[in-house]
Amino acid sequence: MERFVIIGAGAAGITAAKTLRAFRPQDVITVLSTDEQVHSRCMLHKFLGHERTAEGINFVPADFFEKNDIYHISGQTVTGIDTAAKTVSYGEGYSVPYDKLLIAAGSAFFIPPIPHFREAPNVFGFRDLSDALKIDAAFAGGKRVFIVGSGLVGLDAASALCRRGAQVTIAEMAPRVMPLQTDGYAASVYQKVFEDHGCRFLLGIGASDAVVDGEGNITEVILSTGEHVPCDFIIMAAGVRPRIQLAQAAGIRAERAIEVDDHLRTSAPDVYAAGDCTGLSGVWPDAMAQGKAAAENMAGVDTVYEKPYPFKNTSNFFGVTMLSVGRLDQTEGADVIVHKTPKEYKKAIVRDGKLTGYLSLGDISNSGLYLHLIKNGVDVSGKLDRIFRLTFADFYGINEKNGEYVYTV
């Protein structure tokens, strides 16, 4: 009987636990998590916006651990990994032995070195349920919110708080909102819908200093322009860093992220890593895929993990939906095709007969094949005249044996 231990109960950790159980009905599986309860960070805004309870943002059934016979040690922080003795220590002096270990510790929000920001008690991240609970408590004391960063995390927080009547100011260093996923036009559409809901954007502007009260709380943010913006609390959404401290302390190779090979093995024997802490990708689907692949390898099913294609996302704010795939900023020497109607906006970037970027704002139904075309570099040179109307019919094939589809190129 083998003992599997998983650190982390996010997308990668939970998917790994589920996969391990499928392959190993009898073995012992333990999941350790700092979080008290499993939750999807992609739904944190639903919790903060009071649309859903904590149970409502659980992405597994309430009886997941019980039903799958998995030990869940929750609300406990892992304190160390001993790769020689093969144990994981946690909490106040407890430890659990492993035969195979998966580190799926995720990433942590990053606070840039702005004076007072790192020490102030009213500066929060927006990554975990515990962050959302802190923001919820702060919100009871004051509704003027300053958000640093207008990426998906910053806008998630903003949409939730706007819905509750907050006065939100968002500072973004880039000249437009959601700079990684949008172009100028798409950004302007999102900016407007947020402004209509009471948000104020400061674009191309950063926070450079702060005024604090006697307890160190930031009461005013001083912008790079010199302007002072009064606020009750601050949310940091200016990026994340893989959680590598545990691995580093255990002597596992990790510089910016935990190093893994194509089987998601770390430098330590029988220790695997998956999800954000590997630095391979920062999006949910890839974390799930890594959790699955790592678990298969841990269970002895040889699985090569293909490098993910991380430039992809969808967003849905106030009913404005967008799909964004590829490198929209890299247009030099490429053909840029745009389709714009009052209801829709689409953009395709084509280089050497292949799609390298695709943006769709509006009805994004049935558009999943564009990710496949971009990720796999499928030739579309003969189809440029209908680039926005491509469907699977253009690549249609059927596996006669099981009735599934296959791409025919």
Add this chain to the structure above:
Amino acid sequence: MKRIFIDPAKCDGCKNCTIACMASHADMTPRRGSLDELRQAVYALDLTDPAVQSRNRILSDGQGGYKPIFCRHCDVPDCAGTCMSGALEKNLETGLVEYNEDKCAACYMCVMNCRYGVPAISPDRKRIIKCDFCAHLEEGPACVRACPKKAIEVREV
């Protein structure tokens, strides 16, 4: 485990399956509807209502042929494999990829990740539109029963 098998050579593009799907999932369809009731429901459909959506699509190949696009309830589903809310799950007993509307957070990861472009989004942007194998109909998927050419049929996999 069942799957709707497709023979595109038999499809003549009549779209009876598309209308049947709309009727099966429109609100006025009686639950556990018989074939007769389903036929009646077709005539009660408001085709100008954007909320009347089909889960299948019949696409012309431009050369007189047709390519039916139906959810495959894949063995390794891209949609469920990327769902961040737990709304999409592969049921290992029935083989179906089931969708729980109450859990769905309308993030549309599934729309982006289904390589065959099957999931659609609802006009209110609050859920997805995806084949449920007509779970509410005892006799099975309405599309299959509506196909006059037997281009689609339910088979054991």
